[in-house]
Amino acid sequence: MTEPERNISAHGLIGDLHTAALVAADGTVDWCCVPRFDSPSLFAALLDNERGGHWRIAPVGAATSEQHYLPATNVLRTEFNVIEGGVVHLTDFMPAGPSRKGRGRIYRGVRGVRGRVPIAVEWAPRFDYARRMPTLHTRTHGVLATDRVGDVAAVAGPAGLAWTVADGTARATVTPAEGETVWFVMTFDEDEVHPLAEYDPDAVLEATTHWWDAWTAQLKYTGPYRREVERSALALKLCCYEPSGAIIAAPTTSLPESATGGRNWDYRYTWLRDSAFVLDALDVLGFEAETDAFLHFLKRVCRHEADAPLQIMFAVDGKRDLTEHLLDHLRGWRGIGPVRIGNGAARQFQLDVYGEVLETASDWLRNRPLAEGLWKVLRDLVNWAAIHWHEPDLSIWEPRVAPKHHVFSKMMAWVALDRGARIASGAGHAEEAEFWRHEAEEVHAEVLARGWDPRRNAFVQCYGEPQLDAALLIMPQLRFLPPSDPRVRSTLEAVRRELATQCEELIYRYRSEDGFAGDEGAFVICSFWMIQTMALVGDFDEAERLFRNLLRRTNSVGLIAEEIDPATGEQLGNFPQGLSHAALINTAHLLERLREARRVLD
Numbered sequence: 051m052t053e054p055e056r057n058i059s060a061h062g063l064i065g066d067l068h069t070a071a072l073v074a075a076d077g078t079v080d081w082c083c084v085p086r087f088d089s090p091s092l093f094a095a096l097l098d099n100e101r102g103g104h105w106r107i108a109p110v111g112a113a114t115s116e117q118h119y120l121p122a123t124n125v126l127r128t129e130f131n132v133i134e135g136g137v138v139h140l141t142d143f144m145p146a147g148p149s150r151k152g153r154g155r156i157y158r159g160v161r162g163v164r165g166r167v168p169i170a171v172e173w174a175p176r177f178d179y180a181r182r183m184p185t186l187h188t189r190t191h192g193v194l195a196t197d198r199v200g201d202v203a204a205v206a207g208p209a210g211l212a213w214t215v216a217d218g219t220a221r222a223t224v225t226p227a228e229g230e231t232v233w234f235v236m237t238f239d240e241d242e243v244h245p246l247a248e249y250d251p252d253a254v255l256e257a258t259t260h261w262w263d264a265w266t267a268q269l270k271y272t273g274p275y276r277r278e279v280e281r282s283a284l285a286l287k288l289c290c291y292e293p294s295g296a297i298i299a300a301p302t303t304s305l306p307e308s309a310t311g312g313r314n315w316d317y318r319y320t321w322l323r324d325s326a327f328v329l330d331a332l333d334v335l336g337f338e339a340e341t342d343a344f345l346h347f348l349k350r351v352c353r354h355e356a357d358a359p360l361q362i363m364f365a366v367d368g369k370r371d372l373t374e375h376l377l378d379h380l381r382g383w384r385g386i387g388p389v390r391i392g393n394g395a396a397r398q399f400q401l402d403v404y405g406e407v408l409e410t411a412s413d414w415l416r417n418r419p420l421a422e423g424l425w426k427v428l429r430d431l432v433n434w435a436a437i438h439w440h441e442p443d444l445s446i447w448e449p450r451v452a453p454k455h456h457v458f459s460k461m462m463a464w465v466a467l468d469r470g471a472r473i474a475s476g477a478g479h480a481e482e483a484e485f486w487r488h489e490a491e492e493v494h495a496e497v498l499a500r501g502w503d504p505r506r507n508a509f510v511q512c513y514g515e516p517q518l519d520a521a522l523l524i525m526p527q528l529r530f531l532p533p534s535d536p537r538v539r540s541t542l543e544a545v546r547r548e549l550a551t552q553c554e555e556l557i558y559r560y561r562s563e564d565g566f567a568g569d570e571g572a573f574v575i576c577s578f579w580m581i582q583t584m585a586l587v588g589d590f591d592e593a594e595r596l597f598r599n600l601l602r603r604t605n606s607v608g609l610i611a612e613e614i615d616p617a618t619g620e621q622l623g624n625f626p627q628g629l630s631h632a633a634l635i636n637t638a639h640l641l642e643r644l645r646e647a648r649r650v651l652d
Contacts, residue, residue: 064126065144075128107169126607153240166226168223184197194242273642303391341410520573
């Protein structure tokens, strides 16, 4: 393969609630970890096009392409228009729901639409982040890949297809007739290549499509941004790990936040904070099973946390060891390194996470009974916050500098205590409710006294320092202060003025020293928070205009990364990003709620 010039955003995402794969618009699967999100990669051309491994199905000749999803599903369709004539469609999906049958597989079907178009198939698996070159074995129905430590993968295709194997890559050419679909099926947990009929592609596609359609049918949003909200919900569902209830931040690692490199992180883990925001978004849309599953995960990982700070992230199976390593043999996306696996931020003390978890639990319990096991977990979390909220931490943005008294973290400690008191009061635990309510009042008073800078007329990032923090824009959303409080508007104005970019809908999250070299892009979730706060303080029309501008930043299939380069418009960071899509949903929901309120007043 030659070096691709495609952007990070030039991909669609498919998955099976165990793992996921990125499919580029040129028909290349260039990222997939197996058998689960945080496993070693099998295809990693996204991070090193020469070494990483890939699976490409595309016309032999030059062609243009467009991607879209089949309606209400995560089944991806790539349409190729061949320059010399002819049209073919490539359908990519992973079985989800009952059709998965305990097996991880990728199905790829290429269909002749007009003309007879030769299609090149190139399968180049690379085990363990491309640290081991496989041995490929041709079989009657496809190709088997093995290595010396027992890893195995296979691709099945039409019987009798002539495969050539060289340098760890299997190649073949097929020419589907008009109306004919030629299927290929990759497995990564079986050591046999079966006839295509045993994989039953057409039936599995139909079952998977119906399963996704049934899931999407639960979505309750009926506002003007239905298409964008639905796609974001489907993207968030692809970040759910079905066996444990965990939710990953993003399905990728080390996609850079800066063209200068350095800010490359592994997001294939479960941040409790990110999960809370995702669950809030799914909850407003009417999806309940995801929160229920996650709370079971939370109970399991918090069993030993009573006497220690809550670990902020976990592997999808709940394991705690996320030791950070560099993969020096991979050069990174477009050569921008380093490539990291694991995440050292797992060891940080981040006080704010208590607030995000309690906010989600409080919303969930509004109309549901409080089980004894969940009460014990939440009680320990709120008690820990009550005792330790005075301490400095590293907060939401995870800088690698000395801990400080972050205003956002103190505000979220107030959320933890306030929501904890509400939960305790509703469940008849009066003693805890009174204690936590008293502590919440102390936190609130301290933030107003020490987090507010009267000279700057704004809340600041840390006590005694002048820098701003866009995360503080969500004060009114969390009911820390009402939208009518003048300090909310003046902080909003300061953030828009001082954290602005050349694009009015894009802002930086902060400009303070964070221990990293180089710049970063505008942070997408902060743009959504800015728009939410604008709408709440009364600038509804302007907020909606900026929201529409921001929606145009999503890619051709409605996906968006963590950051955007304001100079080029290019998406940066891990992709797609759960926080970004959760914020999109919550913003659309808020705008619709405010729109309805305005109609009532009119």
